Amino acid sequence: MINDPFANxxxxxxxxxxxxxxxxxxxxxxxxxxxxxxxxxxRAAMAEQMPTQRIAVAVTDDQHIGTANTVFETRxxxxxxxxxxxxxxxxxxxxxxxxxxxADNVLGYQASLNFINRKIRGLQLAxxxxx
Amino acid sequence: MALNRIFDIAGxxxxxxxxxxxxxxxxxxxxxxxxxxxTKVYRARHPVFQATAQPNAQPFxxxxxxxxxxxxxxxxxxxxxxxxxxxxxxxxxxxxxxxGNVYVSNVNAVEEMVNMLSAxxxxxxxxxxxxxxxxxxxQTLTMGNS
Numbered sequence: 476m477i478n479d480p481f482a483n484x485x486x487x488x489x490x491x492x493x494x495x496x497x498x499x500x501x502x503x504x505x506x507x508x509x510x511x512x513x514x515x516x517x518r519a520a521m522a523e524q525m526p527t528q529r530i531a532v533a534v535t536d537d538q539h540i541g542t543a544n545t546v547f548e549t550r551x552x553x554x555x556x557x558x559x560x561x562x563x564x565x566x567x568x569x570x571x572x573x574x575x576x577x578a579d580n581v582l583g584y585q586a587s588l589n590f591i592n593r594k595i596r597g598l599q600l601a602x603x604x605x606x
Numbered sequence: 607m608a609l610n611r612i613f614d615i616a617g618x619x620x621x622x623x624x625x626x627x628x629x630x631x632x633x634x635x636x637x638x639x640x641x642x643x644x645t646k647v648y649r650a651r652h653p654v655f656q657a658t659a660q661p662n663a664q665p666f667x668x669x670x671x672x673x674x675x676x677x678x679x680x681x682x683x684x685x686x687x688x689x690x691x692x693x694x695x696x697x698x699x700x701x702x703x704x705x706g707n708v709y710v711s712n713v714n715a716v717e718e719m720v721n722m723l724s725a726x727x728x729x730x731x732x733x734x735x736x737x738x739x740x741x742x743x744x745q746t747l748t749m750g751n752s
Contacts, residue, residue, distance in 0.1 A: 503619030
């Protein structure tokens, strides 16, 4: 849509960057005794960022309950990763898993970036016309 | 911007791992040092890693705010190993005690090699993360220019 050209990719970028930080912290602490690897559910966090597609209901009386506005606040908390092979010093970071997740997350970030870039190019073409 | 904090996190990990490499190098270099006085003998040194400010489970809204400390790695200290020192009968040694014994440092060469490998691998992962992040940041900065 021309009104909302980047759809939810802006929020997706912010969330991907946030998740990147969490994963980078996990990899950085791969040798720290007692460190627990953390992550959050990207799908759930993204779902909370999505504006709910509700049509506002007219409130004609004080007793009516109006529809809430779009809330851009998520409550997805960081969770602890369950390790396949916990180590004896209490560290639960599995570097290979974290690196795979990191690679996946970076790809997601670049995908969103690509979508935004294409959208910008499309809009520029529409503005300039056939030139 | 969350991506910029990754540089701090990975940077602190690299600093910690290079300290670990340093102690390993020092341990291996001093593996054969001996002295007649047990208190003067070199003892293996190891750094103690600790996560800096690990955030507790909190709502994501707070988490997105800038106040949250990044979870880097800090070295809280370097401890000397308490492993027993090996005693060797070497009357010709200039530092030997009155019985002709010297004490040899308690560096475990195998342990040090393992530490070295682990430290260099972890260092490499941090370098990779910084490279990837650098790429992401530059792609983000040129958004719409392509």
